[in-house]
Amino acid sequence: MGWYEDDDVWVGFADVMFPPHRFAEAERLVAGSPLLKVAAGDRVLDLACGPGTHVVPLARHGAVVTGVDLSEAMLVRAREACERARVRARLVRADMREHVEPGAYDLVVNMYTSFGYFTDPGDNLVVLRNVHTSLAPGGRLLVDVMGKEVFAGWVGRPQAVDVDGGTVYMRDTVLDDWTRLRSDWTWVRGDEVRRTSLHSTLYSAAELRGLFEAVGFTDVECFGDFDASPYDNHARRLIVRGTRA
Template sequence: MGGEWFVQSFQEDYSTLYRHRDEQSARQEVESLLRLLPLPKTGRVLDFCCGDGRHSRALAQHGYEVVGFDLSAYLLSEARCKTKKENVTYYQYDMREVPFNEEFDVLFNLFTSFGYFADDAENEKVIKRMAQALKPEGKLVIDYLNPEYVRAHLVPESVRDVDGKHIIERRTIEDGFVVKQIIITEQEEERTFWERVRLYSADEMETMLDRAGIKLLDVYGDYTLAPYGPEMKRMILFGQKK
């Protein structure tokens, strides 16, 4: 694979691969979380790894003061172009090095924006940065994959065509990670990149959160806050800074 896969992957092709993750789906997800979880109705919110800012904009539309950050200059450029009147400020940071200190009432980390590093200590460092950014008693929401569901329902290969791009996606589980190889052919030119996410259990996530000073309040299986279990696609963790 070589290097840090996410530096290469979160570029222009990312917008093609995840086109279905659009403004409407972000609004629906945010509205569901705000309606069903005991979150403050006002305050300062951090969109932790904001991508092109679709959740940041949805949160701002509910009246929050929103800060979003991401590593990808391309996705941040898209975020700034798409953000019109919403009250959002964007920054470029590595998730392991965000500088915020007790500034936010709520932190959202959505669409599996965690578990990217080969070293568990680096992933745990990210959790500590989340805790550091929150005010005391601040709330945290992490939308992560369900490792049990991934193992049971892994699709080894899929093929599709989008906007003149022929896309092959090959998936494996290797050493506790789900690994996706993505091959895109466009105008007879082929390019390959990867995604690699650590498969942490709910217990492992709770342990890391606890060590960082965040109490896990509940775990859900989707955005309707259905109970978490092996057949649920997501692991949505809801916590509070101690």
């Protein structure tokens, strides 16, 4: 079983993955980012939607939103978030390697380094092909990851994050000639110790752009943040956008 299939990871480390400030940030970005701008009636897929972090603000801005996630526990939280916000969204439990709805969406978003979970590079390419098929002509895909170039600036420094009466210690290890990453997390709370390891693929801007183009996306652009700033030495993220012709 891959780490991403284990609901104990998503539930046990939810406070680290989805802190309150992340929900506030999503509200701000959907309201103001030129990359996340939606119009009333736009059909939007949030792929790997988690607890509905972006589903809720996208729906608030008039989009017809579908959230897809493999974790039932996260979908439960997403439903609760939609109910609290009094917005409607369609929430689907599915593996992103299998979820395809031809021509169903005007925009697909994949946020917070939710792309590259799979050890087999071919599986990650399948995800992009599925999205390309699921977009209507002229539809756009937006993928947000920690780009290899950005990550290289701070990798190797252990981090400690205080959450819910305890502390999570995080250490990253680059593997396989800078193609893979292992993140080891240890949660210490009193006498309780919980551990997990997350694995993902590392992409440079050129590599991810190449994957987009390989499956047929056009007008592929790379940005360094959600303000559409360039992907350069000041970049905070790697955000890649492509269009289905």
